[in-house]
Structures are given as structure tokens and as C-alpha cells.
Amino acid sequence: MPSLPSAFPSLPAVTARLRSAGCVFAEEEARLLVRAAPAPDDLTALVERRAAGVPLEHVLGWAGFCGLRIAVDPGVFVPRRRTEFLVRQAVALLRSARRSVGSAAGARARPTVVVDLCCGSGAIGVALAAALGRAEVHAVDIDPAAARCALRNVAGVGGRVYEGDLYRPLPAGLRGRVDVLAAGAPYVPTGAIGLLPAEARLHEPRVALDGGADGLDVARRVIAEAPLWLAPGGRLMVETSERQAPRAAEAVARAGLTPATARSEELDATVVVGTRPAPASGHPVSSGSASSSSPRSRSSTSDR
Numbered sequence: 001m002p003s004l005p006s007a008f009p010s011l012p013a014v015t016a017r018l019r020s021a022g023c024v025f026a027e028e029e030a031r032l033l034v035r036a037a038p039a040p041d042d043l044t045a046l047v048e049r050r051a052a053g054v055p056l057e058h059v060l061g062w063a064g065f066c067g068l069r070i071a072v073d074p075g076v077f078v079p080r081r082r083t084e085f086l087v088r089q090a091v092a093l094l095r096s097a098r099r100s101v102g103s104a105a106g107a108r109a110r111p112t113v114v115v116d117l118c119c120g121s122g123a124i125g126v127a128l129a130a131a132l133g134r135a136e137v138h139a140v141d142i143d144p145a146a147a148r149c150a151l152r153n154v155a156g157v158g159g160r161v162y163e164g165d166l167y168r169p170l171p172a173g174l175r176g177r178v179d180v181l182a183a184g185a186p187y188v189p190t191g192a193i194g195l196l197p198a199e200a201r202l203h204e205p206r207v208a209l210d211g212g213a214d215g216l217d218v219a220r221r222v223i224a225e226a227p228l229w230l231a232p233g234g235r236l237m238v239e240t241s242e243r244q245a246p247r248a249a250e251a252v253a254r255a256g257l258t259p260a261t262a263r264s265e266e267l268d269a270t271v272v273v274g275t276r277p278a279p280a281s282g283h284p285v286s287s288g289s290a291s292s293s294s295p296r297s298r299s300s301t302s303d304r
């Protein structure tokens with residue numbers, strides 16, 4: 001390992017160290033690390049962890065997501081920037097549904113019920129709550145480390161976190177009440193795990209990445225049970241890859257939901273939406289339609 005420059009830990013020295021370790025955004029990362037370190041010794045430790053390949057967000061202890069600072073513990077999936085697209089789509093759909101019911105009291109009488117399945121740090125649920133103003137957030141993860149981390153974030157918006165397999169730990173009273181069911185399930189095909197960047201492969205748990213043979217094993221289970229939990233007019237939002245989207249949309253249709261696919265080329269993000277049909281006389285809290293075009297990016301540094 002090259003020895004540290006004598007000026008260390010000045011900003012230029014930190015930048016040089018990160019650059020020599022192969023960090024593409026060395027200058028921006030150096031600024032964040034300098035700001036995060038209470039004392040020079042701490043800075044040295046942070047810089048060396050980053051130079052050793054630990055994801056920046058795990059070194060800092062947080063990730064930027066939808067303009068928010070989300071706590072991310074070591075071993076917990078780092079929320080990707082492309083997942084912001086799912087949040088934006090959900091918010092746009094909810095707003096358009098509210099506009100279409102005008103100022104009907106029913107539309108504003110209760111907070112939007114949000115379930116963040118496979119929540120990781122809980123970034124999606126927290127961002128939805130922040131954007132919507134009034135939301136009742138329930139977040140689930142099977143990984144105890146993720147559930148602990150999510151609690152740190154989700155408690156801040158008054159939400160609840162459950163540890164367990166998909167819907168299993170959710171309270172039965174949520175059935176038929178969910179307005180937005182967001183699923184950032186793992187969707188990397190097992191055979192492609194080895195191709196992921198080292199930061200993901202080495203620092204994020206397999207359970208957060210591996211979606212089975214075609215990447216859709218967990219998503220298919222989410223989709224199959226979604227109708228039981230969605231409110232009339234409620235929406236399931238599943239992040240997938242662009243290639244997986246048609247198969248995910250078929251599964252959505254098979255489950256009796258109305259499928260649509262939304263795509264952002266800019267973020268390389270694809271979201272498959274499934275809407276539970278609302279009865280004509282009902283007052284859907286969240287109805288509307290996803291733009292039909294056709295699935296994830298890192299919050300600030302690299303890609304999954």
C-alpha cells in the first residue's frame with residue numbers, strides 16, 4: 001500500500017489517496033469524508049476503509065436518496081439512485097388520482113397507506129412519506145440487519161418495521177387497505193451475481209441481490225399475494241430490469257391486477273405497476289395510470 005502523502009489529511013491529499021485507489025469520484029468523495037470526520041485520525045480511518053473498497057455509503061453511514069439522508073449500516077443494501085424513479089412514479093400516480101377525485105373528502109380523510117416490502121434501509125418508505133406528507137408506513141425485511149437499519153430511518157416518519165418473509169409479518173388489519181405496495185425485491189439473476197461490481201458482491205448480502213434463476217423469484221411471490229393487500233385502486237410498484245419487465249407484467253395480469261410499465265432511460269430504471277381495479281362507485285384514494293413505456297442505479301457512486 002502506498003504511504004500517505006505528508007500533507008494528509010488535507011483535501012487534496014485525501015483526493016489523491018482515493019484516486020490512487022481507483023475511486024472515480026475521488027474529489028466529491030474526499031469532500032464528503034473530510035466533512036464526516038470529527039478528527040484527523042478518524043479521517044485517516046475513513047479514507048483507508050474507502051480506499052480498501054468499502055462502499056462510500058457504508059463508510060459515511062448514510063446515502064442520499066430523493067434528497068434525504070438515509071442511514072445505511074454495514075451489510076445493508078445501499079439504496080440506488082434509480083430506485084428514486086419508483087418513488088417519483090408512485091407520487092405522481094397518487095397525485096393524479098387525488099386530482100381526479102377532486103377535493104372529495106374521502107381522498108384526504110386518511111393518510112396514504114404505504115407498504116415497503118424488501119425495504120433494506122427503508123429508503124423507499126421514508127421517501128414516500130416525505131413526499132406525501134401524510135402516510136402510514138409499514139416496512140418489511142427478512143434480514144435482521146436491514147430491519148434494524150430500517151427502524152432507524154422509518155421511525156423518523158412514524159412508521160413501523162417488521163422482520164420476516166414478505167407479507168408474513170404484516171398485521172392482518174392491513175389487508176385490503178394498502179394504497180402503495182412498493183417492492184424493491186432482489187432481482188439479479190443468480191448467474192449474474194458474479195458480474196456485479198465488487199462493492200455489491202463483497203459488501204451487500206446475497207439475500208439483497210439474488211433474485212433466483214431469472215431474477216424474478218421474489219418479485220413473483222410479491223405479485224401473487226398483492227391483490228389481498230391492496231386497497232381498491234391501490235398500486236403495486238415493482239422495480240425490475242428492463243428485460244424482466246414483460247414477464248413481471250404478465251405475472252401482474254395473472255394476479256388480476258391491471259399492469260403498466262414505466263421506464264426512465266436517464267436512470268436506467270424500470271417499474272412494473274399493478275393496479276387493483278376500483279369499483280365504479282368506490283372512492284379510490286390512489287387511482288390513475290402509469291405511463292406505458294417500459295427497472296435501478298446507485299445513490300451516489302457505483303452501480304449494483
Ligand SMILES: C[S@@+](CC[C@H](N)C(=O)[O-])C[C@H]1O[C@@H](n2cnc3c(N)ncnc32)[C@H](O)[C@@H]1O
Nearest residue numbers: 077079118119120141142143165166184186208
Ligand atoms: C435489492 S435490496 C432493496 C432494498 C430497498 N428496497 C432499496 O431499494 O434500497 C432487497 C432487499 O430485500 C430483502 N429481502 C430479500 N428477500 C426477502 C423476503 N423474502 N422477504 C423480505 N425481504 C426480503 C433483502 O434483505 C434486501 O434488504
